[in-house]
Each structure stands twice: as structure tokens, then as C-alpha cells.
Amino acid sequence: MRILLTNDDGLYAEGMSALVDVARQFGEVKVVAPDRERSACGHSMTLRDPLRAQPVDYDGLAAWEVSGVPVDCVNVGLELAWPDGCDLVLSGFNHGPNLGFDVTYSGTVAGAMEGCINGIHSISLSMALFVSGAPLHFETGIRWAQERLGALIEHKLPPLTFFNVNVPAIAYEELRGERVVGMGQRVYQERLEIRSDPWGRPYYWQGGVVAMSGDQAGTDVEAVSEGFVSITPVSLDWTNHAAIRDVEAALNR
Ligand code: MN
Numbered sequence: 210m211r212i213l214l215t216n217d218d219g220l221y222a223e224g225m226s227a228l229v230d231v232a233r234q235f236g237e238v239k240v241v242a243p244d245r246e247r248s249a250c251g252h253s254m255t256l257r258d259p260l261r262a263q264p265v266d267y268d269g270l271a272a273w274e275v276s277g278v279p280v281d282c283v284n285v286g287l288e289l290a291w292p293d294g295c296d297l298v299l300s301g302f303n304h305g306p307n308l309g310f311d312v313t314y315s316g317t318v319a320g321a322m323e324g325c326i327n328g329i330h331s332i333s334l335s336m337a338l339f340v341s342g343a344p345l346h347f348e349t350g351i352r353w354a355q356e357r358l359g360a361l362i363e364h365k366l367p368p369l370t371f372f373n374v375n376v377p378a379i380a381y382e383e384l385r386g387e388r389v390v391g392m393g394q395r396v397y398q399e400r401l402e403i404r405s406d407p408w409g410r411p412y413y414w415q416g417g418v419v420a421m422s423g424d425q426a427g428t429d430v431e432a433v434s435e436g437f438v439s440i441t442p443v444s445l446d447w448t449n450h451a452a453i454r455d456v457e458a459a460l461n462r
Contacts, residue, residue: 210236210362211295213324215282217247217303217316220267220274224302224336227347229268231354232299235362239295240272241286243316247278248305252319254280262289279320287327297362298324301334302350306375308337308429309395312443318373325371325445332361332371337433338378339419349384350376353438357387361440369445375429376438387438393428396420 212232216225220242232238244263254277261276262285273289275282283298300320307315317333324331334354336345353376361372373392377384397417404412425431429439 210297211291212236212238212297212299213283213286213291213295213329214238214240215242215279215286215298215300215320217243217250217279217300217320219243219246220265220272222246222304223345223347224304224350226268227302227351228299228334228354229270230351231358234355235359236296238270239286239290240267240270241275241282241290242272243278243282244274244276247316248303249314250278250316250319251314252280252322253278254284260285264289279316280323283320283323283327295329298327298329298331299334300324300331301374302347302376303333303335304338304345305335306337306339306395306433307333307335307373308375308433308439309393311395312373312392318443321371321373322443322445325369330362330366330371332358332374334374334376336378337375337439344378346376346378346380349379349381352381353384353387357438366442367444370442371445373429373441373443374438375433377433377436379436383436384438385436387440388432389440389442390427390429390432392441392443393425393430395430 263274265272300317303317307318312318321331321333398420400417402414429441432439
């Protein structure tokens, strides 16, 4: 199996080395990742600047360090690493959760999205850590993936669908299992922090405190907060099909 790895935390992030450890057992691995951290870049792509792709040796694997975002990396990877096509795109392990609406901001998820758009089976993986500075427990992600990722790789998803996986950042022994769940809602409070520079001019810093709502049954947010790995099949068809008739009727009234 030909496997392309990417992430949004940069080629030298610890989460990439964890993913490499896992991916090697499933086939031939090539790594194409950003040359620096690009978290929260979403599904953006570089259009107005040239992309540089520096070939490097990554622990004996062919790898490229790209001056772009994950979408760029997948497209560069499909040209340089696997010109004859590849069978699997893995993006991660992200240093932090990608739950609910995070999916729309996440560069990690965008890597899998781009693989999916290219017709390749794709999976994004994230370590769901909620306390800043606490251990990310990559060893838990590695062990879970060594045992269970094979089943997700084998599973044939409908077209334009990929897997988004979140592993709780806890000790493996504390992991309660896995759940296949829907995308929850993860809302941030106090998103914009207003600060003041040394000259008294205001500047703004986005971040915010996540308001995790535990009452959303059957969601990734709930599963991870209860100590389960969340597995979400995400569709690239964002249409609200149920609304089409209503809107049509309203417009033609
Ligand atoms: Mn990241």
C-alpha cells in the first residue's frame, strides 16, 4: 500500500513521528509536510506565492518539506512522492483536538479532505488534549492506531467521505474504547482577546475557551470527553438536502 503522510504542525512535529511509527506497518510511506506549524489554516491553498519542496530524509523515508499548507502538501505529494497515485492519505497526529466545528478550521483535517477530493481513502488523526501543557500521550494514539487503524483503512467509505479520528490524550489503560459518532458542536467563548501594545494601541488575539457541551449524544465531542476514541465519517457534501425543497418552495411561492 502506497501511503502519503501530512500534518499541519510541521514535518518535525512529534505527532508526525508518531504517525510515521504507525503508518510503516501498513505499507510504503512517504512524508510531505509543511516546513513550519500551520495549525488552523483550514482548507486553504497557496496560489499567489511559489511553493518550495525540499527533499529530506525522514528516518530513512523519502520526505519533502514544503513551504505551504497541508492542501499544498497533498498536491505536491501526489506529484513528487506518488506520481503514479497513492492508496491512502493520513494526516496527523495533530497536537490538539479536531472535534465538531474544529473540522472547518483544521489544517490537519484539510489534509485528509484534499486526499478525499483526489479520490484517495483519507484519514485525519488528532490527539484530543484539553488542558494546555498537559501530556499529549502520543503513545496512546500510536497503540490505538496500531491495533485499530487497519480496520478503518480496510473499510470502503462512500465517495467524497473520509474519516476524522480523535484520540483522547489520556493513558492507554484509561481509554474506554472507540465510538463511531457524528460531528458535534464545539463553541468557543471569549474568542477575541483585546490587548494593548506598548504604545497603547489595541491588538487582538484569537483563541478562546472551548465550551464543551457534554449533552450532545452520539457526537465526537461526547465520545472523547467520556474517554473514547471518536471515529467520524465526514462527507464533503455540505448541502443541507432537507432544506432544498423548503427553499425552493419559498422562492416559488
Ligand atoms: Mn495542528
